[in-house]
Amino acid sequence: MVGVLASEPFIEGYGDIILRSCDGVDFHVCKCLVLVVSPIFRDMFSLPHSPAANRYEGTKPVIDMQEDASLLDALLRFCYPVEPPKITNQDDFERVAGAAQKFEMESLYGRIVDSFISNNIVYPSEQYILAHRFKLHQLAIDSAEKCLDYSLSELVGQAQTPDITYLSARNYNRLLQYHRAYCDACTRLVDGRDFSWCHAEKYAFVVCPCADNDETMGIDIEVGGERGLATVSWRKWWFNHVSRIEEAMEARGPSAVNHIDVSQAAADVIASGCQRCRDAAIVELHDFGRALRWEVKNKRRMARLEIDF
Ligand SMILES: [Zn+2]
Incomplete structure (x- = not known):
């Protein structure tokens, strides 16, 4: 015929x-x-x-x-x-990818997976699984980095798909360790262990003399150009603001810094009654937020993932 x-x-x-x-x-x-x-x-x-x-x-x-x-x-x-x-569903993807594997068309895997990812909702953790299933190095790096947009519990939930059997325990663990190291590095920016990154000495919330009745704490800042631990007084409203950011990062991951809510801090600084702090607060709140976002982005760039196929 x-x-x-x-x-x-x-x-x-x-x-x-x-x-x-x-x-x-x-x-x-x-x-x-x-x-x-x-x-x-x-x-x-x-x-x-x-x-x-x-x-x-x-x-x-x-x-x-x-x-x-x-x-x-x-x-x-x-x-x-x-x-x-355009591969628009999982069944078509499995059929096309299966045929490509049958004919050992390894150089096509990247294009086939890319078509599936571009035309369907595929979570970064699922992309990471695909990267390991088809040995796609760049996709492993890119998808792991996108996983950093989620909290750890979201990430673990999204990875619970039948396809997780394609991922070895070792490579799953590597993703979780990579994520945890990044979250820890970001949390350290706001949990009081190290504020040297934010040049706190330029802010009214550190230098304003209204601090007498406020919180004091030892933080790592630069004093007179020399870095070291110094005890500075924080305005309580500022301390609470940073604590709220820390809580948001714990709940939603470090990307929470992209949506910092300054309204409570602004109300608190007005209630504190200090004109100097009040005048400086809004500009400083936004400046601090910008600096924090930059640092979080920096931690993201520095995060290193181990990959071997
Ligand atoms: Zn003040």
């Missing part, structure tokens, strides 16, 4: 071999494009008794495929230098 013709670019004029789908559609394919990406196809055309050596349609070898036309069309489009097909 001569099958129905496939659509462009798999039409008669363009190919030098015919791949016939199991539902009878003929795909005229440029042999070199599939040979380059698939050792299985290379074997088909190099071994003396392979199917490709025996059957011809005119001058073109014909290979009967077990894949149906829709699957073959998608797979071949990933081989060709054309717009890759």
Whole structure:
């Protein structure tokens, strides 16, 4: 039986071999494009008794495929230098990825996974699993970094998919350690252990003399250009503001610094009755928030993930 013709670019004029789908559609394919990406196809055309050596349609070898036309069309489009097909659901993804694995088309895995991720809602932790399943180094790095946008409990919840079986305990643990190290580094910015990053000595909340009845604490700041532990007085309203940021980071992860609410702190500083603090507070609150966001971004850049496939 001569099958129905496939659509462009798999039409008669363009190919030098015919791949016939199991539902009878003929795909005229440029042999070199599939040979380059698939050792299985290379074997088909190099071994003396392979199917490709025996059957011809005119001058073109014909290979009967077990894949149906829709699957073959998608797979071949990933081989060709054309717009890759949009994979819009998990079943199609498994079919196309499974076929690519069957033909050992490793260089296509990245494009296939990318099409799936671009056209579906795929959490970063699921992307991290895909990266390890298909050995995609850059995706492992990028997806792990996106995981940092979530709290640890969100991350653990999102990773509870059937596909987690593709991830070794070792690589799952690496993601959690990477996430924890980043969260710890960010928490240290606000939990009172080290405020050297925020140049606290320039703020009214440190230098204003109204502090007499407020909180005092030892913090690590630069004093006269020399870094070291100094005891400074914090305005209570400021101390409470930082504590609220710390709580938000604990609940929602360090990305909570992108949504710092200054309204309570602004109300508190008015209630404190100090005109100097009041005049400086709004500008300083925003300045502190900006500096904190910059530091969190810096911790993100410095976070290091171990990967080996
Ligand atoms: Zn004051």
